[in-house]
Amino acid sequence: AGVFLVPAVLLARTLVLPLEELSRVSRRIRSGKPGLLVESSARGELGEFITTFNTMSTSLKESLEEINTANEQLRQMTNTDSLTGRHNRRYVRDYLTRELQLVARTRHPLTVLMLDLDNFKKYNDTYGHIAGDEALRQLGDILVGSVRQSDVVGRFGGEEWIICLNHTDKEGG
Numbered sequence: 001a002g003v004f005l006v007p008a009v010l011l012a013r014t015l016v017l018p019l020e021e022l023s024r025v026s027r028r029i030r031s032g033k034p035g036l037l038v039e040s041s042a043r044g045e046l047g048e049f050i051t052t053f054n055t056m057s058t059s060l061k062e063s064l065e066e067i068n069t070a071n072e073q074l075r076q077m078t079n080t081d082s083l084t085g086r087h088n089r090r091y092v093r094d095y096l097t098r099e100l101q102l103v104a105r106t107r108h109p110l111t112v113l114m115l116d117l118d119n120f121k122k123y124n125d126t127y128g129h130i131a132g133d134e135a136l137r138q139l140g141d142i143l144v145g146s147v148r149q150s151d152v153v154g155r156f157g158g159e160e161w162i163i164c165l166n167h168t169d170k171e172g173g
Contacts, residue, residue, distance in 0.1 A: 018038070018046055018050060021040055022038050022040075022049075022050060025037070025038045025053075026053075029060070034060045034061040035058055035060070036057060037054045037057060038050045079094075081140075081154070081155040083155070084139075084140040085137070086144065086153055086154055087152060087153065088155060089154065089155070092152060092154035092162050099164065099166060108166070109167060109172075110166055110167075111164075111168040111169065111170065112162065112164050113162065113173060114156070114162055115143075115160065115163070116159060117139070117159040117160075120132065120135075120159035123135065136155070136159065140153065140161075143161060143163060147163060148165075150166060150167075151164060151166065152164040
């Protein structure tokens with residue numbers, strides 16, 4: 001029995017235990033924990049395999065972090081007017097869709113204001129588009145500073161703006 005026990009223990013230490021650890025870590029990575037590493041003192045081909053596995057796990061974590069950062073940037077770009085840095089038409093449309101569903105359920109008031117700058121084309125023609133762009137940026141700042149933090153201000157297009165005042169009745173609007 002002793003003749004078989006020593007090789008069995010050596011086999012378990014050098015092969016079975018590292019493979020069990022590799023299996024455990026790979027299951028945890030698969031369940032959403034990238035970047036975990038297999039800790040093993042295995043040598044030879046198994047040691048090289050574990051080193052490669054650890055490199056791939058680290059690379060996967062870094063790639064997922066880059067993807068998440070890029071997705072957040074894309075989400076921000078999708079919902080933000082590039083000129084003014086305020087919400088854009090798409091964001092306001094999506095917000096209103098959700099908010100109107102909530103209003104239908106809860107019956108809380110909602111006021112929606114539409115603003116249009118009269119004679120803005122004349123202003124642009126007189127002072128130039130750079131001045132017009134700056135005027136739109138400043139107006140966005142003024143509008144955001146004039147409403148509650150919970151309200152939504154967005155550039156609807158050109159010189160048109162929309163303001164959504166949740167929990168605000170007609171008189172409050």
